[in-house]
Amino acid sequence: MRIDVVSIFPEYLAPLELSLIGKARQDGLVELNVHDLRTFTTDKHRTVDDTPYGGGAGMVMKPEPWAQALESVAGVREGTKPVLIVPSPAGERFTQALAYELAEEEQLVFACGRYEGIDERVIDWAQEHFTVRPVSLGDYVLNGGEVAVLAMVEAIGRLLPGVVGNPESLVEESHSDGLLEYPVYTKPSSWRDHEVPPVLLSGNHGKIAQWRRHEQFRRTAERRPDLLDNFDAGQLSRADRNALADLGYNVVDGRLRRRMESNTAQQTR
Numbered sequence: 001m002r003i004d005v006v007s008i009f010p011e012y013l014a015p016l017e018l019s020l021i022g023k024a025r026q027d028g029l030v031e032l033n034v035h036d037l038r039t040f041t042t043d044k045h046r047t048v049d050d051t052p053y054g055g056g057a058g059m060v061m062k063p064e065p066w067a068q069a070l071e072s073v074a075g076v077r078e079g080t081k082p083v084l085i086v087p088s089p090a091g092e093r094f095t096q097a098l099a100y101e102l103a104e105e106e107q108l109v110f111a112c113g114r115y116e117g118i119d120e121r122v123i124d125w126a127q128e129h130f131t132v133r134p135v136s137l138g139d140y141v142l143n144g145g146e147v148a149v150l151a152m153v154e155a156i157g158r159l160l161p162g163v164v165g166n167p168e169s170l171v172e173e174s175h176s177d178g179l180l181e182y183p184v185y186t187k188p189s190s191w192r193d194h195e196v197p198p199v200l201l202s203g204n205h206g207k208i209a210q211w212r213r214h215e216q217f218r219r220t221a222e223r224r225p226d227l228l229d230n231f232d233a234g235q236l237s238r239a240d241r242n243a244l245a246d247l248g249y250n251v252v253d254g255r256l257r258r259r260m261e262s263n264t265a266q267q268t269r
């Protein structure tokens with residue numbers, strides 16, 4: 001995979017030299033280039049922003065430096081239309097499913113906006129050369145796209161063949177099956193009066209798998225009940241359904257439905 005990142009703070013992307021992604025680059029699994037937007041300006045002051053039409057606070061990124069920068073990285077691989085990812089709190093949500101989808105691409109380009117954003121006409125113009133996807137990490141505001149790019153490149157990069165040493169570790173992890181991960185423990189089995197759940201010391205692998213699955217449901221119901229609303233109940237075993245029933249969830253029309261709390265007993269008492 002080839003990745004290009006355009007930013008006015010290229011040093012912000014330095015961590016991509018480290019750890020898993022840094023190793024993947026060294027091994028030639030990922031070709032990653034960071035470009036300074038200012039090198040695509042033509043004025044003495046290397047201006048990248050200007051005041052917004054219509055008034056209002058802050059500055060807007062000028063279109064022409066972006067067009068020059070994006071043209072320089074577009075169509076680098078012949079006959080391919082790279083995906084242009086524009087990090088923005090106004091984008092679609094970045095999810096594990098989107099990470100898997102983007103990991104299939106030949107070339108990704110990330111356009112890191114700063115200030116109030118990039119002149120919208122860049123987004124329109126870029127459709128000619130790219131599949132454009134404004135993407136958000138979540139419902140909060142960052143000062144620019146750089147930190148979001150670090151997160152997305154890590155999430156995507158670790159899915160590329162050969163980047164994660166043991167591909168099995170990709171299978172059993174949070175969100176890969178729409179549930180949060182089960183809790184994990186290591187030695188010692190007793191630590192500061194806190195015990196490892198005895199089932200994990202039992203050697204009974206069937207029971208351990210069942211317990212872990214139950215913990216996934218319990219955690220997800222407690223921390224991220226929204227994930228259960230869209231969970232495909234078709235994949236559930238009888239044991240899964242029992243575990244979910246204990247947590248107050250029934251399967252109705254292939255979907256999970258939280259049972260109504262029965263207040264009637266209290267009300268009539």
Ligand code: 6GU
Nearest residue numbers: 087088137140142144148
């Ligand atoms: Cl992807 N970019 C920016 N600038 N802010 C964000 C974001 C992205 N995701 C959440 N907040």
